[in-house]
Amino acid sequence: MRSAAFRALVGFGGTLLALGSATLAVSTATSAVIRVAVRARQRKRLVPCKSCCDCSSSLTSSSSATSSSTPGKRRCCVCRGRRAVRWQPFAAPLAARWTLCPLCAGKGRQACFNCSGTGEVVGSDEEVAREKERKEAAAEAAAAETIDLR
Numbered sequence: 001m002r003s004a005a006f007r008a009l010v011g012f013g014g015t016l017l018a019l020g021s022a023t024l025a026v027s028t029a030t031s032a033v034i035r036v037a038v039r040a041r042q043r044k045r046l047v048p049c050k051s052c053c054d055c056s057s058s059l060t061s062s063s064s065a066t067s068s069s070t071p072g073k074r075r076c077c078v079c080r081g082r083r084a085v086r087w088q089p090f091a092a093p094l095a096a097r098w099t100l101c102p103l104c105a106g107k108g109r110q111a112c113f114n115c116s117g118t119g120e121v122v123g124s125d126e127e128v129a130r131e132k133e134r135k136e137a138a139a140e141a142a143a144a145e146t147i148d149l150r
């Protein structure tokens with residue numbers, strides 16, 4: 001009698017466990033699908049980050065050359081690309097003292113705060129349309145160039 005009740009309890013628990021894990025698996029799969037769909041939709045709306053892509057012209061020539069190869073990076077706003085900051089612990093210093101920039105760790109560049117270093121942000125409808133036009137114009141120009149070469 002006792003063993004039958006125990007068996008029934010174990011069976012019930014097993015069913016619950018199976019149901020629970022099945023529900024968990026389905027919900028995990030659903031959330032993964034939703035995540036992929038959201039990411040795919042966002043990818044269509046990605047535009048170059050204005051904060052780090054447009055400002056490259058205002059940087060010095062040497063850093064603008066590196067900025068084109070590393071979108072999402074911009075000149076460090078603490079050391080202004082000098083890689084070190086003047087820091088003096090004494091009130092009446094005898095000599096200027098430089099220390100490694102604490103924000104960029106001496107790299108002179110930091111990840112853009114606007115796009116968190118990716119170089120792209122999800123744009124507004126207007127920005128997405130403008131970016132699409134720009135890409136189409138660039139593709140047309142490239143096509144015209146190849147025709148000219150032939």
Ligand SMILES: [Zn+2]
Nearest residue numbers: 049052112115
């Ligand atoms: Zn950026």
Ligand SMILES: [Zn+2]
Nearest residue numbers: 076079101104
């Ligand atoms: Zn710095």
